[in-house]
Amino acid sequence: MSGYLSGVIAILGINVIFAYGIFVTAAAGQLNLGGAGFQAIGAYGAAILSLEFGLGIWAAIAAATVIGGLIGFLIAFPILRTRGVYMVLATFAFAQVVVGIVLNSNYLGGSMGLIMSDYIETGAIIWATLGVILFVFYLMSTPMGLAMRAVHDDEPVADLMGVNNRAVQVAAFALGGAITGLSGALYAYYFGFVEVQYFNALLSIFVLLYVLIGGTQTAWGPLVGAGFFTLIPEALRMGEDWRFLIFGVLIVAMMILRPEGIVTRDAVDRIRARLSPRARDA
Amino acid sequence: MPDPILELDGVGKHFGGVVVLQDVSFHVARGARHALIGPNGAGKTTLFNVISGVFPPDEGTVKLNGRDLAGVPSRRRIAMGMARSFQNIRLMPHLSVVENVMLGQHARQGLLGQLKPVGLLPQARERRAALDLLDAFGLDAYPGQVVANLPYGIRKKIEVVRALMAEPELLLLDEPAAGLNPTETAALRDFLMEVSARGVTLLVVEHDMPFVNSLCEHVTVMNFGRLIYDGTAAGVREDEAVLEAYLGHRRKGATNAA
Numbered sequence: 001m002s003g004y005l006s007g008v009i010a011i012l013g014i015n016v017i018f019a020y021g022i023f024v025t026a027a028a029g030q031l032n033l034g035g036a037g038f039q040a041i042g043a044y045g046a047a048i049l050s051l052e053f054g055l056g057i058w059a060a061i062a063a064a065t066v067i068g069g070l071i072g073f074l075i076a077f078p079i080l081r082t083r084g085v086y087m088v089l090a091t092f093a094f095a096q097v098v099v100g101i102v103l104n105s106n107y108l109g110g111s112m113g114l115i116m117s118d119y120i121e122t123g124a125i126i127w128a129t130l131g132v133i134l135f136v137f138y139l140m141s142t143p144m145g146l147a148m149r150a151v152h153d154d155e156p157v158a159d160l161m162g163v164n165n166r167a168v169q170v171a172a173f174a175l176g177g178a179i180t181g182l183s184g185a186l187y188a189y190y191f192g193f194v195e196v197q198y199f200n201a202l203l204s205i206f207v208l209l210y211v212l213i214g215g216t217q218t219a220w221g222p223l224v225g226a227g228f229f230t231l232i233p234e235a236l237r238m239g240e241d242w243r244f245l246i247f248g249v250l251i252v253a254m255m256i257l258r259p260e261g262i263v264t265r266d267a268v269d270r271i272r273a274r275l276s277p278r279a280r281d282a
Numbered sequence: 283m284p285d286p287i288l289e290l291d292g293v294g295k296h297f298g299g300v301v302v303l304q305d306v307s308f309h310v311a312r313g314a315r316h317a318l319i320g321p322n323g324a325g326k327t328t329l330f331n332v333i334s335g336v337f338p339p340d341e342g343t344v345k346l347n348g349r350d351l352a353g354v355p356s357r358r359r360i361a362m363g364m365a366r367s368f369q370n371i372r373l374m375p376h377l378s379v380v381e382n383v384m385l386g387q388h389a390r391q392g393l394l395g396q397l398k399p400v401g402l403l404p405q406a407r408e409r410r411a412a413l414d415l416l417d418a419f420g421l422d423a424y425p426g427q428v429v430a431n432l433p434y435g436i437r438k439k440i441e442v443v444r445a446l447m448a449e450p451e452l453l454l455l456d457e458p459a460a461g462l463n464p465t466e467t468a469a470l471r472d473f474l475m476e477v478s479a480r481g482v483t484l485l486v487v488e489h490d491m492p493f494v495n496s497l498c499e500h501v502t503v504m505n506f507g508r509l510i511y512d513g514t515a516a517g518v519r520e521d522e523a524v525l526e527a528y529l530g531h532r533r534k535g536a537t538n539a540a
Contacts, residue, residue, distance in 0.1 A: 142401070143387070143395060144396040144397060144435075145401070146381055146388075149374065149377060153375055154374055157356045158385075160366060161360060161386065161387030161444075163385075
């Protein structure tokens with residue numbers, strides 16, 4: 001595998017995991033515009049646990065994932081008091097606070113960042129990505145996943161059907177924090193350094209776009225969205241100057257033509273029906 | 283009434299200065315088909331919301347199977363045997379028919395049940411139960427379809443089947459016949475008779491009087507948040523207060539003049 005190709009695959013894997021972290025909260029009806037903050041927590045968590053506490057690679061990655069989940073769990077309580085656009089702003093503010101803390105902390109390397117002492121290869125990222133994809137598909141196939149989608153669609157009715165909306169939303173936030181934290185830890189180990197400038201507002205916006213343009217109705221959405229956003233700019237590299245213009249036009253076209261995301265429930269059903277005529281009953 | 287499943291006693295509710303329910307007391311007998319009727323704004327849907335726990339009553343008590351529901355969160359009531367449908371269909375638009383119906387099982391599933399990958403197991407017990415129930419009511423033609431694409435009458439029935447999936451003892455139906463044509467209304471009546479035959483008590487808010495008369499044996503009438511009649515379906519047509527609520531005041535001497 002060429003260095004370029006393996007680099008693109010690693011970034012794709014990290015972005016896919018990142019997108020799934022945002023997707024699980026979006027599937028339960030909450031938009032998280034603080035993705036970069038959660039990813040920074042995972043990246044810095046892995047870096048500090050490795051550099052200061054001497055944890056091995058996989059122990060540090062696992063611990064960073066748990067930290068991401070814990071912070072997601074704790075932050076869910078104040079954030080879930082807000083709704084709609086205010087929730088989006090609250091998550092956005094959370095990410096800015098994380099960045100502000102890192103920038104002003106010498107322990108965390110401030111604006112200079114931290115240099116890792118261990119590395120992982122693309123192969124490890126591929127396995128982690130497959131694991132997360134399988135986990136999210138599993139989750140969405142359970143009654144718990146069904147309850148998440150019910151909360152997304154109609155909270156009062158979900159409540160009357162016996163769903164504990166608040167518990168589902170908090171769980172989704174914690175899970176999202178964990179998965180996003182995992183993507184940050186993998187990022188730190190793959191690139192060998194963490195710098196806070198990377199975890200900026202644009203990153204939060206981009207990952208939310210992966211999910212919204214990919215589609216939030218099925219677990220295929222983030223995969224397609226992250227793939228679209230990671231691979232299309234690479235494919236457009238040949239027309240260097242026009243790259244971002246073409247990309248921008250593509251995004252606008254997607255929003256006009258597929259307002260509910262590239263992959264919708266209907267689309268998945270239609271593809272399934274074509275593949276096997278009896279699958280419609282499933 | 284020997285064995286009431288639902289007992290309302292002195293229920294009152296106001297929103298700010300507007301009194302919506304005042305001293306509403308009546309019982310629903312176990313196994314009954316009981317209608318709740320009244321002109322628009324009489325407080326029927328508000329009463330449904332109080333019974334199902336969307337908001338608490340300001341006064342009075344609501345008892346299900348003899349148990350006071352005060353302080354019981356709305357999401358726990360379905361496990362206690364009470365399910366409801368809505369005036370405007372409230373199916374989950376992005377879920378398929380069978381997924382909507384499976385949502386009705388939620389209250390009966392423990393934590394382990396919540397984590398079973400039902401969607402990946404075509405023969406899962408949960409899915410079979412939902413398909414069987416749809417089949418029993420002749421709705422087996424569309425299990426995999428997203429509900430948003432289905433006709434109105436079908437969606438109405440699916441909403442009732444979803445509530446039935448919870449195996450309720452008491453089913454609250456808010457205007458089930460609204461928006462249906464006469465053929466569909468007749469089909470709905472047969473459908474609800476079947477539901478009733480399974481031993482489910484029905485409390486039905488409805489405007490369509492021929493529908494009410496053909497389905498329910500007991501009628502409670504409300505007007506301006508108060509109960510004005512509670513008795514047999516046959517007696518309601520003779521009741522002065524009910525006639526006045528629906529048709530207005532009979533002027534003194536009007537009968538003589540006519």
